[in-house]
Amino acid sequence: MNHKPLLDYINKYINLTVEEEAILLAKIVHRNYLKDQYIVQQGDICKSANFIISGCTKTFYTNLEGQEHIVMFSIEDWWTSDLGSFITQKPADFNVQCIERTQLIQFTYDNLEELYIEIPKLERLFRKIVERAFVASQKRIIRNFSLTAKERYLIFKENYPKIEQRIPQYMIASYLGITKEFLSKIKNQLIHNQ
């Protein structure tokens, strides 16, 4: 059981004592998912906040016409969940699915509520994590409004240089909010530097 990435990650935000680490480790579960398996499905109640040790997930919404819209990709050292469903314990709006074989650490809702009481410092940890996630989300809204698809694609490549090779084009298009055909056209334009 490899806890190190989680503890290293936590220690960037707060300092846990050895006893606190032990309390925390007693309440987590390691879990392995295969490629294409779902961690959360739209309509389910999201039971866990998940810290990724290895692998990659996509969080997406499927509308009535069956079109997928990807809100985020998550990789090693990041979290994945339907946070809205998790915090309210109501049915999820989003699906979370593994794009690769994924190894993660799960905090169930009840265990995390207990941990907040046993180790109040964790409130600070998660406050800081969600603050950063919120800021990134707001910036994404602005990019979607004020930039063209080509500009958004270039920024995506800059921000996630390693992810692009791991993810099919049509998912990147979905994340950018365009069709796979138009992404294909953009890439062609970039090759012929237009």
Place this chain on the structure above:
Amino acid sequence: MNHKPLLDYINKYINLTVEEEAILLAKIVHRNYLKDQYIVQQGDICKSANFIISGCTKTFYTNLEGQEHIVMFSIEDWWTSDLGSFITQKPADFNVQCIERTQLIQFTYDNLEELYIEIPKLERLFRKIVERAFVASQKRIIRNFSLTAKERYLIFKENYPKIEQRIPQYMIASYLGITKEFLSKIKNQLIHNQ
């Protein structure tokens, strides 16, 4: 000095003792802004998290061509700030400007850091607030991708029935990510139920 809306708001999330309330109230500042005054300007370091007692603000980004893109409106019983700038104490990406005469309570960065230490429960309060804000922001990204401008306008009217009368059309258009001319067209279509 009217603290009641703030204390009522806080008590929906956590319970403060009388002593804790006193500590908190000692560290806040009441502030009044006139219509059109700025609370934060792009490039400034955002010095405060602001709880609105009365009035209304817009948070927006101005791009190089001078176009405004509104990320959020804030009214009574809600927060306004450039959170990204506030938490990192680096220059703001956004402007926060009053659309009406606005009365608010300010938490400066240093005071809030001290409060987190004196009243650790506040970590929980702000964790929960930001969690909800993040969830709303994710849902907005999906709406922008998967709905037409007309659908987004109708949802806006549903979600903010009282705000619409208080805010000029061109700002609503900016929030929806469309031009004021196109919003005008949408409204005309809705009148003639197309």
Place this chain on the structure above:
DNA sequence: AATAGATGTTAATCTAGTTTAACTTCATTT
């Protein structure tokens, strides 16, 4: 009451991105 400035509307023209559909490439299974 006249002027100026901000806000809102209408309509013509234009464009970024979608849709549809046919084709290619690549990996997987039999």
Place this chain on the structure above:
DNA sequence: AAATGAAGTTAAACTAGATTAACATCTATT
């Protein structure tokens, strides 16, 4: 090695929404 299917490309026709520009309305100030 052939066959199936998933992923990606290309190109033509189409549309949601932008741009431009002229005009209308409303308000505040002198």
